[in-house]
Amino acid sequence: MTLETALAWSIGRSMLVTTVALPMSLVVWRLISACQRSRRIHGLLVIAALLPLFVPDLLTGFTYRMTSARLIHSELATEILYAALLLFRIIALQVAVRMILPSSMVSAEALYSWKLVQDGRAGWWLTWLRLQVQGPLRTPLIAWIGGALFCFQEFETAALLQIDRHPITWSVWLFDAHAAGEPLSRSLLFVSEAMVFQIVLLLPLIILLPRRGLQISTGNSSVAASKSSPAVQATAVGVLFAALGAFLIWPLWANGVEAFRGLRALTGHSNLALRCQQILYSLLAATVASVGSLQLAIGVRAIGRQWVTLLAVVPGLCGSLVVSLTLLAVFQVPVLHAVYDSWLPMIVASTLWMLPRALLLVLLLEVLSPRTSIHSASLLCVAGGTAVVHGRNLIWQLVRVRWLIATVVLAHWCFWDVAVASTLRPVRFEPIVVRLYNEMHYGRIESLAAITLLTLVIPAGLICIAAVVWKRLPEGDKL
């Protein structure tokens, strides 16, 4: 099979999946918006809707690898399985886009005002189209493009589902070709072919993205406020339950028992210490990259120049495989030879890949924790008595815990990315995800499930400890 064939499959799939996801994400978003009165239900719905974005692709691939193996005789069934898994992720992504994008910059009144002066000339129609794109169509367009990019770049799940030839994706094709010894120059040539489609998507995305930051949707817009029919609500609930089932309940059911059995078998296992070391070092690298990307994002935001922002986000938007292969070439130039076999390339690649997401989180934090609210809390800290304690608690809730969550989310995505880790890791260090990725290709054994569980649990435990320590730190500089 040629790269062109793989690209055609990937492009077709990504456009189909993101198009199907669009109305589904709308009904889910409407359901979430309609439940704003009850904070608990609203919170649960948001968690359920966004969950697929946070379940590592590798784990999803591992969970459904056996299903794919059973479907080996039907290429269509394998493709449908992969597309369905992607669909839930894209719905989650599109719901997130709808939640954080500002409401339309062109109001219904503004559109109607333009309609009143209709003269039927080409100029009128062009302006009408522009108003539509800047107004009611902007969020769906951004959601559609984001979904297409996300689908197109997916690698880990496809790699693990691919028992025979399907699902066919350019990312797996390229990764396998590179791993099989294809020269880097040819790999980069292949990358440039894939980039053409990504640039076609990226250009309108960059034009459409809002210049003035984000806002959390309050659900007060006319679309959100309009009451959905029971059938639409039932569809939304069905989508959320299916996503929960596919990304949480079934993976736990399918792997949980094996993992716990495996844990017993692992005790005293000679490789246990090595695996724990791999987990810790991988976590450290991911944390450094996530902190780095957040700091860079803060810097980019402070500079405030649009071209700087574009330069910062474009590499990351091209996906981890493109970033890692490009940096592999960069770090082979003589002047950077000294750091080629070090942690630096891996951390730099993760940082660049995470930068668009870090920027998004920084913008979100600006919205969620306004300066005035933080200052209102910090004014309490000069008081006596219990107000100081309250003031510090508020600052913890408004600032520190949110930065901690942002760091953890980014570190989580870095940690579980196979493309960067396997392409740019130092020769003498094997990140845990690379080990898992390799072993997951060779069947399901209890020890592998147990190591996977440890890979999930150890970072989570360390994060809890870090949170407690950070909360106890004395009042420092405001982030």
Add this chain to the structure above:
Amino acid sequence: MADVLWELKHVVLAGDPGNRVDGVSLTVTDGVTAVIGYSGAGKTSLLNLLAGLDSPSSGVISGLIERDEAGRKKAFPLPLYWVPQDGGLWPQLTIRRHLEVVSAAELRDPADSSDESQELTDKLLAQFDLTHRQQAVPGTLSKGEQSRLSVARALAANPAVLVMDEPLAHVDSVRRPQYWHVIREHLDRTGASLVFSTHEPEVVIREAESVVCLDEGRVLYAGPTAELYNDPPDAAAAGFLGPINWFEKDELPTWLPQHSGSENAVRVRPEALKVEPDENGAMEILSFRFSGSYAETVVKNLKSFAVKTIVHRPSGKVHDPGQRIVIKINL
């Protein structure tokens, strides 16, 4: 002599484009001070500097914040609290919790009974008509409710100085005086100072002892409110406190011949200007427009044919175009 709260020397706050605060030198003293100006004049920027949210790009602000690190007035649990323009509320806390958290500043010992705090919270909730919404979080409140909560929280904090950026801006005009009454009562009871910004001249006249007029980041006037109202230095500053009739010295023989000997321009607020029908009057009404608290009348001098718009309290007798009148000042 009044205590100095802040002293600003050549303070600049850079913005894009232009400076948001542009070389302001100012002394803010105890009592109630209003900051008034048109949209974009720099009111919020100035208050954010005073509240410590922003730091000046250049210049020096001395006073409250640094002094209170060590020498806060003992009677007040907090040196300063504020009402920012967007409310500065905490999204995760209920209305009630907002007030409880800040009123805890009164309690020296965390083990103290919080009955007093609860009592204060209940009282403020009732005074600002928030009792029925006390378990709601800010995201579910209307703009008006958010404004009221932000003011109630600042009062609950009981600071030595309150900084309020357009307090009660989103509250309906019918209930706004009632909430201002609560603020005034708090200030009278505690002796706290207030610095607030507003667009409304009548609020400044009613509430503030001193006023700072801003335009394009610069101070046009800073001083007693009564002085700006009765004896403004120029027409631009005078306009901040509402309409005024400004008769230059050379206009006096035309419009106010009885004051033509005056050495300065005559400045008269609407309530001090009398327009009386007089069959032999030297002036004629061209048009009359009544706007509730005052009337705008365009008059023509029949000798010089000069035309001028005057603002005055209508007497109820003079309305019709073509009517002959005389203009007098109510002393």
